[in-house]
Amino acid sequence: MIADLRQIVLAEDNANDVELTLNALRENHIVNEIVVVRDGAEALDYLHKRNRFAGRAGANPALVLLDLKMPKVDGIEVLRQIKADSSLKSIPVVMLTSSREEQDLVRSYELGVNAYVVKPVGFHEFIDAVKLLGGFWAVINEPPPQRTAGPTRD
């Protein structure tokens, strides 16, 4: 059963937030492997299996949690590239961010985000939110069938 659990990618530059998020996921007994990347470029490297992640095994992740504001490549750009790539666009992407700026919301939904969550200040609320997210996307939601051979890319 465990072998079936796909990874969850958490793209977050802030170490505190990473720790809190991992804590919250753990608190909610989500056992999927969490891959933490520290900026947008790393997130794309992971998804495209290149550079640091050139040799990584496994399929597309079950879920990508994206922070909006990240160094190098921001969350919006990562989202755009995921949704523009035919082999990646079926991956559920959730914006997990501090911003509730209207423009970020509008832009994200335009690019096809699957959910947009504003991190609450309260930790308990945060844990509840992560619980809902992880529970739904990583456990309840049935991901699209995994293609063993994706389109070859150079």
Next chain:
Amino acid sequence: MSRSLPLWRSLRLRLPLLMSGLIALVLVTVFWVINREIEKGLLRAGSERAQTAADQLGAILAQGAARGTNEGRRIASDPAVRRFVANPSTDAAAVRELLTPLAVAAQPPVELRTAGGERVLEVGPARGKAVPLDATVPLVPGLSTFQRSHDTVFYGLVTEILDQTPPANGGNPAAGRPLGYIVVRRTLTTAQTTDTLNRLVGNGALVAVGHQSGGIWTNFSKVVPQPPIDPTRNGVVEYRTASGERRLGAVSVVAGTPWAAWIEFPRDRILAPAYAMQRRMVVFGLIAIGLSALLISVVSARITTPLHDLTTATAAIASGEYTRRVRTARRGDEIGQLADAFNAMTERVAADHDELESRVRERTATLDRFFSLSIDLLCIAGTDGRFQRVNPAWEETLGWSADELTSMPYMDLVHPDDRAATAHEAAGLAAGGITVRFENRYRAKDGSYRWLSWKSAAAGEQGLIYAAARDVTDEKRATEALARHVSELNVINDELESFSYSVSHDLRAPLRHVVGFATLLEQSANGRMEEQDRRYVKTISKAATHMGRLIDDLLSFSRTGRAAFDRREVDLDVVVREAVLEVSREARKDIRWDVRPLPHVQGDPSMLRLVFVNLLSNAVKYSSNRPHPVIEVNVDGAGSTETVVYVRDNGVGFDMAYADKLFGVFQRLHSSDEFEGTGIGLANVRRIVHRHGGKVWGEGVVDGGATFYVSLPQGGTA
């Protein structure tokens, strides 16, 4: 009308000419008819005269011939003559005696010839002498044909002398044997005869006699050719000679002879009186025409001269000479009336013209006053690119005098960068366009440039451009300053926005971390912490959470000010019902909601929803410690220009002394210990209502409840 009429088109010439022509035509016709009648009469008379004369001549000749014949017969029958001729040797005295009466002076002598033709006796006249004639006539009894000897024409009368007296009863004369002949010769060509004839028929006439069957014709003086007539019949004949002369004559057959008499006149001579008459008539006619032309020209001058005067006067008035009048000479006729009427009209026209001119002067003076007073720069420009007239505002604005402005092309004053656009505008004006709010820069005398805003149009046939310009340099500078400020503001706004963004993202993250790690600390130290420590950690969490809420509210307030305004018709019933639903979810369930029907307004639905959520949650909050909370939403009389809705509660109310602090940011009338809150809600309400162009105010009594009024304009403004 102004050009002078050429004489040949003038009535002054045409009328006399026409009338004289008519008179001449009538005269010519009458004269022609009269002349024709006269000529006819003359020709008739001439014919009669010719016939009469010819008949008389014929009668004379006939008479002479008859007398000669009878005389000859009487003498021939005398026995003495018989005896002598039978025997010519006898005494001739008696016979000579007998023959003498036949001999006529100036005529050839009478001859007595034998039957054999031998002349036996020649008798001359008793007085005077005979004319010798070397020619004779054939011995045929009777009148001979005309004979000629040299220029002398004569005829013979031969009488037979028979040997016995013919029977008295008229038996055949030939019964007797011819013994001889009495030969009488008569010349026709004598001067005497011609004179007589001339006297008889008048000069220029041709009198001729000749044989009916032709032969020699004579006019009693010499041989003449036979006229081209039929000499056997009496009658009038007209013919034309070889030289073209027309002649008229009459034939008279001479009774008892083979001769015919002819008398002819030149036709012109017959018609001479008619010609004389014609000459007189022509003279008379010319005199009559001349006189009538004179008369008519005098009469027509009396008509046309005033008309001419009128014409020149009209032309003079047409060219603006209003003082011109027509001489009337006190004529009582139609022309006099016309002249009077014309003068009266001219008087009126002159008066009207004077009045018009004075009004024009007045108006011009008025316009000139405004022209001089105008603060705006007024000008008239010609098609040559120069000003023709400028008002004093030009000098006041640019420093150039009017003379300087009109003496140079205005384009020289336009800023080089504006010249192309100015030329384009001028071309548009020339094509009939209108310039409104065209702006360009004009150089002032001090070298600086002033911005002028133009309104101009071309008018009139000469294509003059009428233009008014306003010095908008100051406005322009103000506008530029404003634009600068706006762009500065935009920069500031952008900074503010990025600041808000930072706040929302960066400021909230550490708070979250504080709360998160405080919670984790509490969890990990569970049971190992003193009560005091736990309270500290909780306070840290609580304070950070409150700060997070403050930041959220502040950002929301800021968003309200910047968010796009979506104006539409809003049903307040729906808005308030949704707000009540949202608020009541987390409120006490025993609150009595008294929501009355509400009208439609113009506004942004989501903002209005925020207004009522805020007002209602305030009402819930401040009546939460009441035993029976009642919250009422109602219309406070909908006026024609605004709609007032209020939200009333029976909560703790407030002191009206602090009513002005109700809507300030972070302003609170109650401690957070009493009632939780950030102090942003009512500030947000006021901001939204203000963006709708409305007003909001509150009324309250401490422990007596509060009422908040929202007034929205009917039309609504953003």
